[in-house]
Amino acid sequence: MTKAQFTFCIPNLNKIDFLPxxxxxxLVQDCQAWRCVFVDGYSTDGSWEYMQQFANDPRFTLLRGKRQGxxxxWxxxxxxxxxxxxxxLTSDDLCYPQLVSKTTRALDHCPDIDACHFKFDYINExxxxxxxxTDIIASEMPIYLDASNYAHRRAALFEFLMHCVYRTIYRTMTSLVLRRSLISQVGPFSTQVGSAGDYDWTMRLTMHTDTLFIPETLTAWRKYEGQATQSPHSVGNNRRIFEIAKANLCQIQQGSEASSFGPALDPTLTLSFLSRDYEFALYNQIHQATNIANALDALLQATQAFPLHYLQALLKRLGLSSRQSCLTKNVLAKQLIQNNQLQWxxxxxxLSSTEDTTPSTQATR
Incomplete structure (x- = not known):
């Protein structure tokens, strides 16, 4: 058997409908030099029982979770x-057959880069x-659109700053293959920030490596009714995202990463959109409160989080349409690029003399 150079990490909880x-x-990867670590969070739908067919397969490590979230x-x-x-590889999603071969070949060619990013599709149940x-990026992060047509290297600082503009720039962890050395550098996922744990982890990742992008569609993220997600517009989610970005920016400014990240970052400008989103969520909570007590509680949160003049500006800001908001994000992204003298x-x-960097065509499912 070929020695494995690639680990699939599959956390699972009650996804038997999609797990097979x-x-x-x-299993159908065109490169079989892999192993699989499957961690089940004590599923009650037969997931653990289904996986027992692989218990004697040396490629598989089957484990029960920690009961800690x-x-x-992860x-x-x-x-x-x-x-x-x-x-x-989250257990309700899919990867395409060339995932292992394409990403490992690309990272082997770039030994000083520890993260490979690639395209994904949305699929249904x-x-x-x-x-x-292309549709996803065009509507949500258009600054990336043209560059998504060819292989390229993105600077660590660029990726960090785009987390502050577009939030989850990778959109899903399943669009990243990573080098093991990052585990000790980035550390574990935070268990204290709710559903924003992957946002925090990928943001910290950008403090340690540039990102290699290859224009290949190698995975599919399943979006379906009943999926457990938190509204991106909720106060709690916006607060966590803002606080994570603020803390990571502070770490850069005070830590050893500061010198490698170049010019000093302006916190007010860098965090302006995340701050605005958090303010909007607080304002909407106040506006939609069903009684005085709830309204006063929301107002207290708002005034503790931001100076009063921010709240006074919200009425004007709430007039922005989604298209204007998107354009404003692009303006901020370009300003951050220019201020920090980044190539974009x-x-x-x-990647090699024989490998084409143009996008592959994925068969229609």
């Missing part, structure tokens, strides 16, 4: 990684593509 398709997408189980996955590369990467768009990167 997820596992099969791993989702990200504790960290348990990380503890088992002993290969050069690893990848989180029937494995049908509902939205392509990035230069095309030829």
């Amino acid at each position: 398709a997820c596992i099969n997408s791993m 989702m990200y504790a189980d 960290n348990y996955c990380l503890e088992q990684v002993n290969t050069e590369y690893f990848y989180f 029937y494995d049908q593509i509902t939205r392509t990467y 768009p990035p230069l095309p990167l030829k």
Whole structure:
């Protein structure tokens, strides 16, 4: 058997409806030099029983979770990684057959880069593509659109700053293959920030490595009714995102990363959109309160979080349409790029003399 150089990390909780398709997408990889760490959070739907068919397969490590929440189980996955590369494949999603071969080849070509980013599709519960990467990026992060057509290297500082503009710039952990050395550098996922744990982890990741992008569609993120997600517009979610970005920016300014990140970052400008989103959520909570007590509680949160003049400006800001908001984000992104003397768009990167950097065509599912 070929020695594994790639670990699939599959955390799972009650995803038996989609787990067989997820596992099969791993089994049909065109490169079989992989192992799988499966951590089950004490599912009650037959998931653990289903996986017992692989109990004697040396490629599989089957474990029960920590009973401490989702990200504790993600960290348990990380503890088992002993290969050069690893990848989180959430158990209701899919990967395409060239995931391992394409990403490991690209990272082997760039030994000073520890993260490989690539395209993904949205799929529904029937494995049908509902939205392509081009559609997603065009509407949500258009600054990335043209560069998504060719292989390139993105500077660590650029990726960090884009977390402050567009939030989750990778959109899903399943669009990243990572080098094992990052585990000790970045550390574990936080178990104290709710559903924003992956946002915090990928933001900290950008303090340690540039990102290699390859224009290949290698995974599918399943979006379906009944999926457990938190509204991105909730006060709690916006507060966590803002506080995470603020804390990580503070770490850069005070830590050893400051010198490698170049010019001093302006916190007010860098965090302006995350601050605005948090303020909007607080204002809406006040406006939608059903009684005086709830309104006063929301107002107290707002005045503790921001100076009063921010709240006074919200009425004017709330007049922005979603399209104007998107354009304003792009203006902020370009201003941060210019202020920090960053190269954008990035230069095309030829990964090898024989490998084409143009996008592959994924068969319609």
